[in-house]
Amino acid sequence: MENRHAPPGVNSRSETAAQSAADLEVLREIEHVYFSPPAQFDAARYALEHAPTPPDCDAIHRMFTKLKRQQQVVSGKALHLISQQRDNCDREFAEIQNIREQLAQTLQTCREAREQLKTASNHLTISTFVILANVRKRQIIKSVLKSLELLRSLRSVEKDVADLLSKKEYFEAIDLILKSKKAAANNKEYTCIADLSTRLQDTLDMTEEKLDSVLASICHNFDEDVFKKLKKAYDLLGKTQAAMEQLHMHYSSAVNESAIEAVKPFLNEYTIELKFQEMCQSVPTNKAPMCLLNLCENLFRVMRSYYLLVNWHLKNEEIQPSSSVFDIEKNVSREYIKQKLKAGLIRIWHDVQAKVSIFLKSSGLEEFQFEKFIQMLGILRKLTQVAEIFCGDTSDLLQDFIKTQSVSYIKNYHRGRMEELKLFLENEGWEQCPVKATFNVLNLQEFKQFRKYLNPKSDIVKGPQSEATSSVPSQDDSVYISKYFTEKTSKTPFEIFRNANVTNDDIFGLEPESEGSDESDDEPDELRRDFVEDTDVQDFSNDIQSSPSKIKESVIVTNTTLSVLRNCGQYLQICRYLPQISLEVIMLMNQLFDYYFYAVHIFFTSDLDVASSTLYSTKLNLVLKRISNSINGGDDTKFECPSNPEHLDMISEANLHGLSERIVGVESVIFLAKQFELLQPYLESIVASHQQMILEHFRDNTLMVVEDLRMPVYMCSASKAVDARSALIAMSQVRWDVKNVAVEHSPYVDMIIRKIQVFALRLENVATRVTLNMRVVQSVWGMVSKFVVHLLVEGFSNATKCSNGGRGLMQLDYRQLFVKLEKISGLKPVPYQDYVDKYVKAYYLPRNELEIFVRDRTEYSNKHLLALVSCACENKRDRQALTAIIECRDAGS
Amino acid sequence: MSESYEYLFKFLVIGSAGAGKSSLLNNFIGNKFKEDRCHTIGVEFGSKIVNIGGKSTKLQIWDTAGQERFRSVTRSYYRGAAGALLVYDVTSRDSFNALVNWLRDARTLASPNIVILLVGNKKDLEESREVTFTEASQFAQDNELMFLETSAKTGENVEEAFLKCSKTILAKIETGELDPERIGSGIQYGTATSKRLTAPKKPPRTPSDCACHV
Numbered sequence A: 001m002e003n004r005h006a007p008p009g010v011n012s013r014s015e016t017a018a019q020s021a022a023d024l025e026v027l028r029e030i031e032h033v034y035f036s037p038p039a040q041f042d043a044a045r046y047a048l049e050h051a052p053t054p055p056d057c058d059a060i061h062r063m064f065t066k067l068k069r070q071q072q073v074v075s076g077k078a079l080h081l082i083s084q085q086r087d088n089c090d091r092e093f094a095e096i097q098n099i100r101e102q103l104a105q106t107l108q109t110c111r112e113a114r115e116q117l118k119t120a121s122n123h124l125t126i127s128t129f130v131i132l133a134n135v136r137k138r139q140i141i142k143s144v145l146k147s148l149e150l151l152r153s154l155r156s157v158e159k160d161v162a163d164l165l166s167k168k169e170y171f172e173a174i175d176l177i178l179k180s181k182k183a184a185a186n187n188k189e190y191t192c193i194a195d196l197s198t199r200l201q202d203t204l205d206m207t208e209e210k211l212d213s214v215l216a217s218i219c220h221n222f223d224e225d226v227f228k229k230l231k232k233a234y235d236l237l238g239k240t241q242a243a244m245e246q247l248h249m250h251y252s253s254a255v256n257e258s259a260i261e262a263v264k265p266f267l268n269e270y271t272i273e274l275k276f277q278e279m280c281q282s283v284p285t286n287k288a289p290m291c292l293l294n295l296c297e298n299l300f301r302v303m304r305s306y307y308l309l310v311n312w313h314l315k316n317e318e319i320q321p322s323s324s325v326f327d328i329e330k331n332v333s334r335e336y337i338k339q340k341l342k343a344g345l346i347r348i349w350h351d352v353q354a355k356v357s358i359f360l361k362s363s364g365l366e367e368f369q370f371e372k373f374i375q376m377l378g379i380l381r382k383l384t385q386v387a388e389i390f391c392g393d394t395s396d397l398l399q400d401f402i403k404t405q406s407v408s409y410i411k412n413y414h415r416g417r418m419e420e421l422k423l424f425l426e427n428e429g430w431e432q433c434p435v436k437a438t439f440n441v442l443n444l445q446e447f448k449q450f451r452k453y454l455n456p457k458s459d460i461v462k463g464p465q466s467e468a469t470s471s472v473p474s475q476d477d478s479v480y481i482s483k484y485f486t487e488k489t490s491k492t493p494f495e496i497f498r499n500a501n502v503t504n505d506d507i508f509g510l511e512p513e514s515e516g517s518d519e520s521d522d523e524p525d526e527l528r529r530d531f532v533e534d535t536d537v538q539d540f541s542n543d544i545q546s547s548p549s550k551i552k553e554s555v556i557v558t559n560t561t562l563s564v565l566r567n568c569g570q571y572l573q574i575c576r577y578l579p580q581i582s583l584e585v586i587m588l589m590n591q592l593f594d595y596y597f598y599a600v601h602i603f604f605t606s607d608l609d610v611a612s613s614t615l616y617s618t619k620l621n622l623v624l625k626r627i628s629n630s631i632n633g634g635d636d637t638k639f640e641c642p643s644n645p646e647h648l649d650m651i652s653e654a655n656l657h658g659l660s661e662r663i664v665g666v667e668s669v670i671f672l673a674k675q676f677e678l679l680q681p682y683l684e685s686i687v688a689s690h691q692q693m694i695l696e697h698f699r700d701n702t703l704m705v706v707e708d709l710r711m712p713v714y715m716c717s718a719s720k721a722v723d724a725r726s727a728l729i730a731m732s733q734v735r736w737d738v739k740n741v742a743v744e745h746s747p748y749v750d751m752i753i754r755k756i757q758v759f760a761l762r763l764e765n766v767a768t769r770v771t772l773n774m775r776v777v778q779s780v781w782g783m784v785s786k787f788v789v790h791l792l793v794e795g796f797s798n799a800t801k802c803s804n805g806g807r808g809l810m811q812l813d814y815r816q817l818f819v820k821l822e823k824i825s826g827l828k829p830v831p832y833q834d835y836v837d838k839y840v841k842a843y844y845l846p847r848n849e850l851e852i853f854v855r856d857r858t859e860y861s862n863k864h865l866l867a868l869v870s871c872a873c874e875n876k877r878d879r880q881a882l883t884a885i886i887e888c889r890d891a892g893s
Numbered sequence B: 001m002s003e004s005y006e007y008l009f010k011f012l013v014i015g016s017a018g019a020g021k022s023s024l025l026n027n028f029i030g031n032k033f034k035e036d037r038c039h040t041i042g043v044e045f046g047s048k049i050v051n052i053g054g055k056s057t058k059l060q061i062w063d064t065a066g067q068e069r070f071r072s073v074t075r076s077y078y079r080g081a082a083g084a085l086l087v088y089d090v091t092s093r094d095s096f097n098a099l100v101n102w103l104r105d106a107r108t109l110a111s112p113n114i115v116i117l118l119v120g121n122k123k124d125l126e127e128s129r130e131v132t133f134t135e136a137s138q139f140a141q142d143n144e145l146m147f148l149e150t151s152a153k154t155g156e157n158v159e160e161a162f163l164k165c166s167k168t169i170l171a172k173i174e175t176g177e178l179d180p181e182r183i184g185s186g187i188q189y190g191t192a193t194s195k196r197l198t199a200p201k202k203p204p205r206t207p208s209d210c211a212c213h214v
């Protein structure tokens, strides 16, 4: 404790008790009032109020001293007291401090204790109950959540199904719907999904519709994966069999739809009401082949899809032998589906054929250009090959159709060619075309493919391999087409037709080596390029002029001949593509020949002014009659005769009445016949063996007969060589009843010879325009001779009186004539001499032989024979008897 | 064939070898253009029915060989042609120079009223052109010919050439300048006209009075 400052004036404790007694006294003297609490007592005021009256200094002073003294004593006393209590106070304070500390400690301990107590209580009791309570809560919430989730998933089923469907998970989609339906049924109590089950039914229906549309798309493009998924889904639905039935209907309509889709782009305007047939009819002709191609391709796709479908079933739907009822039932269904599928192949092919037939019928096939027609045929042929693989059908329907269409096309085509031929003939100038002497039909471009079958140098004629042209696809073909019946291709066997460079041979798969073999054999190629004679016409006529009597071997063809031959080439091309109608085509080709032949005959014998019984051989008469019948015959074989050309000079004597044209005409027919003969072996190789007779008949009775045409035609010119009327007048002036045999021949002989000389000169002239070969020259002179002998017989028969000398003169005359004729014509011997010889010499025959002569010699007319008899028989009875025989002969014939 | 037409015109296509006559004809009647066409031998033929001023008209077209050695063969086809395309090759001066001869032949051998259209073919080969348009126009004008340049390869102006020529013929018929009834006019009435000329029937051959019996 610290020492307190002693109050002023009280410095020491040593101040004595004396002082203390004094101080006590002072204390006592202190008025009591001063011990009042300061609030109730103001000391200063009190002092003032009690100040000494009269206030003088002393009094005051005394008072003051008293007061001062009092104050000092009080202060001293107070100090004294305070000092007295201080230690106690300090002691007490420390005690207090101590207690306070202890208290704080206790509080702390208490607090901790409470805290721990609290924790203990927490741990031990409340938490357990809370856990239990929570678990319960959680369980409740979970079950609510599950329901909510179910509800939510039920509500999103539609979307989920759509998602699955778009992912092609059909099975899963169906599964989901079915399960959802079940769940919905189980959760009927939730009002929020009360209408769900009807909606799920709708979803199921819609999904089935969707499945159906996917099923329909299978028809156009079979995809194994998709189909498997579909099938699984239908299995789940238990509707596999119904789905297969449905699928067949889809295929039917796929055929329909794809046919319409194929044709549609080719129409100018399309309305839905249009029937397929009407659509086909309005396809423009020039687009028809493309359209057919499209059609076949589209139909092929459907066929391929079906084919793959069937195949898939064969592979994957094996019937499993089993005894369980369920499996048996399943197997029955499988077997049913299989049968259905197999039958479907044929049915679909029929549908396809029907579509194609409708198209073809309305496409005006006949009007097509040849190339287009061939292309169409190629397409159809391919289609039949496709069918063969598709269902093993030999597609008789289509084949027949192709055949009849081909026949009618070819007839129509032929009609066009015939009309063209008529034009050619009517415009033909009958000028010799300058071709090489080695020219033959095989040099023509059109016959390129046939050269190897018809090499004139080698006698062997190799026919085309029959299987190459047969309509049945070869092994290679089917392998080739099978390739397109696989799933992993979008190509079709028809694609080849889209290539603009494709040749007909490619289309028909004919002789791919054609080009190569042609190259190796370069001579014909060379010939082809240049079978036209290099020298100009002028050159070779000079050639002839230099040696007029030199007779050249050469080819006489006209422009029309070449055009006929070219057409023949075309016809044979057609045959290659249409082997089944080869014979028909060849017959039409022969008709080209007939027509040419016939026209030449008509043109160049129209002015034949001699009766013709011996000019026409029997066969020639027959063939002309046959042709005339066939040309003027039935409706579809009727062709207009060519009208006689007016532009040809057939009158001028200087030209020997168009002899050069006549020669070109006749010789070109003969050349043409030769070319036909050349083709004969090939033709025989492309027709069936029982048809070969027909060709042989044509060869023997037509081709072989054409040379006979020379006689009537050349006679037209020959008969005008000598003017018959004046010759006969000259002959009638000769006296035949002379006694003696004359030395000189009669003057008419010289007259005739002069005419013949003129003829010979003019013939030289003709030779500058036409190359005359030996046969021609012989034939022409032969006709001159024939005419002369007839003229002589006619002249001799005009003599009603004839003596032996006269008969001798006749012989002298004609011998002279023939010597000259032989010289001029170069013919040795001059033909037909017999005719006049026999006639004149019959005069010498005895009666019985003369009788036989007049009975049998039909080549002489009655007039001739009557004159003979009247000269030869002196006996009147004999004369009458023979005359009777002659007249009888007439009646009998 | 169900073709009917009112008129039939006979047409010629003439000009030097290689000028493209056959190509023109083939293009016109719808065949494909071939780069390496064989030379024409003699004459070839094509026909087509076209519509000219509402009248369906059949064109009977004779395509002649241009080579000299065929002159004698081709000459007979000139007769009675109503129209001709006189063709030269714009890339060949020679073919142009030869026109005079062809023209003379046509005017003397064919009908004097023949309508001739000068055709400068192969106009697609502009880079090797040897005959200018102006020059040929002048020639056409001098000789009173119509004139067109064509390309048988691209088909440019081909149909126009035939049609232009046909139109002129038809116009001449209508003004009476050409008379279809006249023989050798190169024009015939077709199947569609009632005035169809029946082909003169061949007189039945009378057995000759000639005493000669062969």
Ligand SMILES: Nc1nc2c(ncn2[C@@H]2O[C@H](COP(=O)(O)OP(=O)(O)O)[C@@H](O)[C@H]2O)c(=O)[nH]1
Residues within 6 Å of the ligand: B015, B016, B017, B018, B019, B020, B021, B022, B023, B024, B034, B035, B036, B037, B038, B039, B040, B066, B121, B122, B123, B124, B125, B150, B151, B152, B153, B154
């Ligand atoms: N670039 C081109 N070549 C052509 C044209 N016309 C014809 N040619 C070619 O010319 C050649 C002769 O044609 P062609 O028709 O035979 O002529 P022609 O002798 O007058 O009949 C052939 O090789 C054709 O391909 C054309 O317009 N343009």
Ligand SMILES: [Mg+2]
Residues within 6 Å of the ligand: B018, B021, B022, B023, B038, B039, B040, B063, B064, B065, B066
């Ligand atoms: Mg040509």
